[in-house]
Amino acid sequence: MTEIDWQTTTTGANTMRRYICARTSSRKLQLLMCAACRMVLDHLPAERVRPILTAIENYAEGAAPLDAFRRADTDAQRLEREADGGNRLTAHYAAAVALRAAVSTPLDVAIHRNFGWVEAAAARDAGKGLGEAAAKVRHRELCDLFREIIGNPFAPRTAVPVWMQTAERPPPGWLIRVSESARAIAAAIHRDQAYDRYPILADALEEEGCTDEELLLHLRIPQVHARGCWALDLILGKN
Numbered sequence: 001m002t003e004i005d006w007q008t009t010t011t012g013a014n015t016m017r018r019y020i021c022a023r024t025s026s027r028k029l030q031l032l033m034c035a036a037c038r039m040v041l042d043h044l045p046a047e048r049v050r051p052i053l054t055a056i057e058n059y060a061e062g063a064a065p066l067d068a069f070r071r072a073d074t075d076a077q078r079l080e081r082e083a084d085g086g087n088r089l090t091a092h093y094a095a096a097v098a099l100r101a102a103v104s105t106p107l108d109v110a111i112h113r114n115f116g117w118v119e120a121a122a123a124r125d126a127g128k129g130l131g132e133a134a135a136k137v138r139h140r141e142l143c144d145l146f147r148e149i150i151g152n153p154f155a156p157r158t159a160v161p162v163w164m165q166t167a168e169r170p171p172p173g174w175l176i177r178v179s180e181s182a183r184a185i186a187a188a189i190h191r192d193q194a195y196d197r198y199p200i201l202a203d204a205l206e207e208e209g210c211t212d213e214e215l216l217l218h219l220r221i222p223q224v225h226a227r228g229c230w231a232l233d234l235i236l237g238k239n
Contacts, residue, residue, distance in 0.1 A: 001015055001016070001019045002154075003152065003154035003155070006019075006146075006147070006152065006153065006154060007147070007152065009143055010139070010140040010143055011136075011139060011140075011143070012143060013115060013139055013142040013143050013146065014112070014115075016143060016146045016150075017108075017111055017112060017115065017146075019153070020146065020150055020153060021107070021108040021111070022108075023153060024150060024153075024239075025239045026060070026107055027060045027061065027062075027228070027238075027239065028149060028150065028228055028239070029107045029108075029110075029111055030056060030057070030059075030060035030102070030107070031057060031060055031149060031226070031227055031228030032111060032145060032146070032149050032150075032228070033056075033101065033102040033110065033111055033114040034053045034056050034057050034060075034102055034227065035145055035148075035149065035226035035227065035228070036098065036102075036114055036115055036118045036142060036145060037049070037053055037095075037098055037099050037102055037114070037118070038053065038226070039118055039122075039138065039141065040091070040094070040095035040098055040099075040118055040121045040122075041095075043091045043092045043094070043095035043096075043121055043125065044079065044083075044092065044095050044096060044099065045079075048075070048079065049079070049099060051072075051075075052072045052075050052076055052079075052099065052103075053099075053102070055068045055069060055071065055072040056069065056072050056102055056103060057227055059072070069103070072103055073103040076096075076099050076100045076102070076103050077100060079096050079099060079100075080093075080096045080097060080099070080100045082096075083095075083096035083097075089124065090124060091120075091121045091122075091124040091125040094117045094118075094120040094121035094124055095117070095118075095121045097113075097117045098113075098114050098115075098117035098118045098120075098121065101113040101114035101117065102114055115142050118138060118142065119135045119138045119139055119142070120135070121138075122134045122135055122137065122138035123135040123138075145226065148223075148224075148225060148226050148229055148230070149226060149228040149229060149230060150230060151230025151231070151234075152214065152230075155214070157176055157212070157215070157234055158176070159176040159177075159178045159234050159235055159237060160176070160177060160178070161177070161178065161179075161180075176205070176210060176212060176215065176234060176235070177208055177209065177210070178205070178208070178235055179204070179208050181204060182201060182204040182205055182208060182235065183235060183236065185197070185200060185201045185204055186201055186232055186235040186236050187236060189201065189232060190232055190236060193227065195225040195229070198219040198220065198225070198231075199219065199220050201219055201232075201235070202216050202219035202220050205219075205235075215231055215234070218230075218231045219231055
C-alpha cells in the first residue's frame with residue numbers, strides 16, 4: 001500500500017487493515033472496532049450496548065480494569081445469543097456479532113470479523129436489491145474510519161512542548177509544538193468527547209505557529225470524529 005492508496009481508497013479497508021495491524025497499538029485496534037460498532041447501534045438495544053462499548057474503550061485507554069473488560073465480554077456474548085433467535089440473516093444478528101468481535105482476540109482476526117459484520121448489517125438492513133450498494137457505502141465509511149483513527153501512517157508526527165529545543169529540524173509538519181493551554185483544551189475535548197470544540201484547538205495550535213495543514217484541516221473541516229482520533233491523540237501524546 002502507498003500513501004496515495006491510503007489517503008484515497010474507498011474500497012480497500014481490508015488492505016488498510018492488513019497494512020496497519022502490525023504497525024499500531026492494541027489500543028488503536030480496539031478503538032477502531034468500537035467506532036465501527038457505533039455505526040450499527042440502531043440494530044441493537046442502545047441502552048445495553050453503550051455501556052459495553054464504553055467499558056471496552058476505557059479498558060483500551062487504561063482507564064478500566066480487566067474485570068470490566070471481562071464483564072463487557074460476557075454482556076456481548078449474551079446479546080449475541082439473544083440476537084440469534086433462529087434467524088441469523090438479520091441486521092440485528094450481524095450487529096451483535098460485530099459487537100462480540102470487539103471483545104475477541106487475536107485483534108487482527110477480530111477487526112477483520114468486526115468490519116465484515118458491520119458491512120453485513122448495512123447490507124441486510126438495506127433489503128433486497130440494495131444490499132450490495134449499502135455494503136459499499138459502509139465499506140467507504142470504514143476506510144474513512146481508518147484515516148480518522150490511524151491518520152496518515154506514511155507521515156508520522158511528533159508533538160513536543162513549545163519550550164523544547166531540537167538539535168535537528170524534522171521534515172515540515174512532522175514536529176508539532178504544543179503549549180500547555182492547547183494540551184489542556186485537547187484534554188478537555190477527550191474527557192468530554194466534545195469534538196465540536198476542535199476548531200478552538202486548531203486556533204490555539206495555529207497561534208503557536210503550527211503550519212501543519214493536514215492537522216489543522218482535520219480539526220476544522222466538519223466531519224464525524226471518533227474516540228482515538230489521530231489528531232487529538234497526537235496532541236495528548238497517546239499511541
